[in-house]
Amino acid sequence: MIFSDSRSRGFPRHALSGRTPRRRETVRALCGTPDTERMWGELSTALLVGLALAFYVIAGYHTILIFLGLRMTRGGPKPFDKGSLRNPVDLPSVSIVIPARDEEIVIEGALRCADRLQYPIELKEVLLVEDGSVDATPTIGRRLAAALPNVQCLSGGLSKGKPLALNRAIAHARGDVIAVFDSDTRYQPDLLLRVAKYFHDHPDVSVVQAVPRVMNQHTNAITRLNYYETRFWFQGLQAAKERFGLFMHLAGTGMFLRRSVLEALGPWDEACLTEDLEYSLRLSQSGVRVGMLDANVWIQPVYRASHLVRQRERWWSGALQVFARSARRRFRAGQTRRERIDAFLYLCSPLVFLVSSILSFGSLALFAILGTVPGALLAWLYGLLGSQLLLAPLVVAEAALTRDRKILWLLPGLYAYWILQLAALIRAAFRVALRPRNLPWHRTPKLPSD
Helix, strand or coil: CHHHHHHHCCCCHHHHHCCCHHHHHHHHHHHCCHHHHHHHHHHHHHHHHHHHHHHHHHHHHHHHHHHHHHHHHCCCCCCCCHHHHCCCCCCCCEEEEEEECCCCCCHHHHHHHHHCCCCCHHHEEEEEEECCCCCCHHHHHHHHHHHCCCEEEECCCCCCCHHHHHHHHHCCCCCCEEEECCCCCEECCCHHHHHHHHHHHCCCCCEEEEEEEECCCCCCHHHHHHHHHHHHHHHHHHHHHHHHCCCCCCCCCCEEEEHHHHHHHCCCCCCCCCHHHHHHHHHHHCCCCEEEEEEEEEECCCCCHHHHHHHHHHHHHHHHHHHHHHHHCCCCCCCCHHHHHHHHHHHCHHHHHHHHHHHHHHHHHHHHHHCCHHHHHHHHHHHHHHCCCCCHHHHHHHHHHHCCHHHHHHHHHHHHHHHHHHHHHHHHHHHHHHCCCCCCCCCCCCCCCC
């Protein structure tokens, strides 16, 4: 009756339906009859809503873990009591491995930071693994090896990536514990004492990870977002995972492994671009327990958008490699059901991010064709999900807790961060699909630091 009245008053039907004749003709050409059009619209909306709910459940699960982890780790590391190292604590010998390629800006600081560690000199060695540098890294390494006790500079051959450099170092390492640091990583002098105490108090733990913190976070918007991303990831997500016995992802720096683990699991995978994630998966599959150390290590952020894309392209490529290998093994990771489920959700993150981003643009296309409000709403929801949903509520919470409203200005930057991450992931997906073997390993540029 309403439509008949409207037509009698001269109102065209498309004026009320929100569709122009041209748009209606386009829809009918794509979908067929009006009934078919309505059916496809309902099916598309149901599919998109279902996928949105699934993605938000995954994102919500990780968000809850991050909140719990941040609550557990608030206040930072507790002061370390060196008196607790009296007998019966036996200090293990430690080999510190620092792989480096073209790191002349930071390598001297890395070696001097290791030299300042408060640890018996006869139980500590530092191995600088120079990986085919073309700058002054080998020269600086040899000079400091001659000046500092127990420092060795291992060099030679063309660069073949961090995993190969680590494997070269293990062949020379003599320590009962192997410590791995990137060349930009800095730490407090009592770090090894904390590690020795942790391993003594937790004999069932074979690998322990220190908490990475980002330095120079106030340089620009990218470094600020990088700071919060790292903080929420390790002080939040990984801390909660360790507490609840879930899948642990090693950071690649600030990690300590008992030699017995390396001998049992074998060397790092030299074909994988994220050797830390691949080794974390092997640890989980073997039932090796990984702990979080109550100590910080400081790392440099990514300073420029182009550097972020290059770094994340490598990370996403490695994550896709690990996902493919895990899929071939039917995602057999962990010893308990909840650990296996958690590992599956974690390893699926590249696909979740990629599919949710594609559906965001797909929802925009659906809105452009059908002109429906649900289509526009779904586009916004997928866009929010793709733009680091894990970061958005946490940035808001951080602003509320610290009463620093300036932090809220980072929220618009999350969309730019999303686009950069998506560009890196798409490039990574093409690289892995077209050239699954012998993918190049690229370093991330750094600034001078002591």
